[in-house]
Amino acid sequence: MDARAILVKLRDGVRPGPEEIAWFARGLASGAVTDSQAGAFAMAVCQRGLGDEGRVALTLAMRDSGDVLDWALPGPVVDKHSTGGIGDSISLLLAPALAACGVYVPMVSGRGLGHTGGTLDKLESIPGYGVEVSADRLGGIVRDIGCAIIGATGRIAPADKRLYAVRDVTGTVESIDLITASILSKKLAAGLQGLVLDVKVGSGAFMQAPQDARALARALVETAKGAGCPTRALITDMDQPLALTAGNALEVAEVMDCLTGGAITQNLWDLTVALGGELLALCGVQPDAARGGAAIAEALHRGHAAERFGAMVAALGGPADFVENWRAHLPEAGVVRDVPAPAEGRVVAVDTGAVGLAVVALGGGRQRDGDRIDPSVGYSALTHIGDKVGPGQPIGRVHAADDAAAQAGVQALQAAYRVGGEVDPPPLIHERIA
Template sequence: MSPADVLPPAEAAATPVAVDVIRAKRDGGRLSDAQIDWVVDAYTHGAVAEEQMAALAMAIFLRGMDNAEIARWTGAMIGSGTRLSLSTSRPTVDKHSTGGVGDKITLPLAPLVAACGAAVPQLSGRGLGHTGGTLDKLESIPGWRAALSPDEIAAQLDSVGAVVCAATEGLAPADKKLYALRDVTGTVESIPLIASSIMSKKIAEGASGLVLDVKAGSGAFMKTAADAEALARTLVDIGIAHGVATTALITDMETPLGRAVGNAVEVAEAVEVLQGGGPADVVELTVALAREMLALAGISVDPAAVLAAGEAYETWARMITAQGGDPSAPLPKPGHVHVVPAPESGVLASLDAYAVGVAAWRLGAGRARKEDPVQSAAGVLCHAKPGDAVTEGQPLLELHTDTPDAVPAALAALSGSFTVASHAPAVHGIVLDTVRP
């Protein structure tokens, strides 16, 4: 029996035991349940030093984890904090996206699924880098507030059926610490650590069903469909291991989703969708995810019909009002607009999602550090999407910002980001694949 098989309390003999755990994974071994439970608890309470957890994170990055290790690691992170208790007469189901450019799907999706009869507890985050944050988008609505207490979340789920808000204090605190550490130690791109980070927060929310939107392409974290499928399979397996009905869609993120990238502009586009219009790709993905969520909730309602009838908009207005927002108030407008014209006539053949996301970020829509402010009115409007005919000189992209000095950097990010050709590109649906248990 090794020293790490019988572990002391978190506060006792932390350094030698932590080294044993690091060595075990460094050498390609499998961590025991006891080792995982101990090291996550000890790190949460400060008994394992940052440099020791950094070493373990790198060992996991290089050596990986099997499914049982990942499930146990996720459980230990859930157990580091509290779990929400969602008491509602409706079946609860949630959705999580791995992040993309123009990904405003939560905004129309949560009220749509609620309008169909489910309860949607959507605890969301803020943007960092080129991917937007749902809370930043909603905060462009005058009066809307992200911070709700557990009691307020439960009450709104009961009265409205949907809530989109910030995670409550005490939800998976181990993940919060480890997430920040991974960001500065080159260990972000680890499927075991990505998957356990996502699922620890989502399972702690307490929903009985979860649908994952795992994106693939230039604007996504996973650049290839194969990598996205590997992550999706791991996420689904974790959910099932923890008793949460889970499925995943793998969706395209080569080009921005919809025509709006930013905060206020994405809210405006989401409202268009809720009122029966909006870009076809946003509608397609919203309905596809809604169908998966309703299937997990055991509800036989056609979300496309509910969306077209405007019922989801009514739920949206109630959801925004319940959190102090004014759904009819004008959204912020930019102080400066710069138009990027089409360089020639033809068909827009490609538009790189990552480049557009970086441009929006540089215009003020995103942040480089968590404490940075964002501009609600900043962003990019795409007047054309791949497959659209364009005429030389017509507006192709519209850059919005309150800081005109940011435009040159945004234009630099867009250099080479689109092509105009003589014929239309091949067309495929937004959903590339589905992963089920």
């Protein structure tokens, strides 16, 4: 086999066979495939598509291009993946809640991408928390505690890492075939026996149109099942921030309030329960999603999830007393001020992507590779669609490094909100793909 012959097939609308796709993925990992050939492959897939069989083949080939974890544990190994949003800190609640319910969660997560926040960036606002661990260390933490949220090692799906970098500069990021294989190759390399997907739709999602989100969710579910991993997906709302906060340490603080009973953010709680319920039913720990959700809610309510979270933080280098004293450990911004509503009335729309970009502009995300993140900045007390705002009722609160950044943050949030008359808030969960 050679790369040119495979590219000619794709160019002419002939889908390569699984063996040819596997060969190409191995070449991506080894360097036998050049950057120009990788770019041509990405463009041809974007234009011609791989089909169901080819998508499964590419996913498995990229998974197998590096290490694939193998577990010998007394319970199922499961995980969750979100396609990215604003104020989405579900992973920090769900992983320890699942662990408290008797399943094991080796959650390989990522950093912020574009306007969306990253789970690893949030966790690194906890002093000492280390996201890079060896496979042996990961195995020990998952076995002892039940969960670990870490970053991918260089040996997890290296073919995907190579192809992703090429896609970013060739205008092929939006291909559903390539998105599917990229997401699933990394997740399946963790040796999963069940996966639930949170596919976002709306102004703060990568897939803003319902039909695009539905197509991606179906492709992910069918491809994962074709690769041997039982999977379900929920299409969830991102026409407004999921929670009340947007920004790394602020989101961790909101999670800690939920875990310790200080103050429950209903959307965070409800979506955690829904996703966890699907997973517990999928892997057979509970008979159905309703009873699975009840088990997740109990783990959260009784503090069992908080115990697992604290143990995970300590095992990964964070403070041993984080659950008890999280306020003392999380960084705080130098300037905090209310953001006045641009008009009086009710919130009728939010440009959620603009809210995410405003957090990045405050220093809470990266505008280029190598940028350092200020974990303390962002927004809190965010209002949602249908909330009443006006004099004495701000749309949120900005946390910034200085007065100039705070003023810019005020203006950015005001520009992202539209105020008018009565409106019905969007549903939290739009659709379930089984």
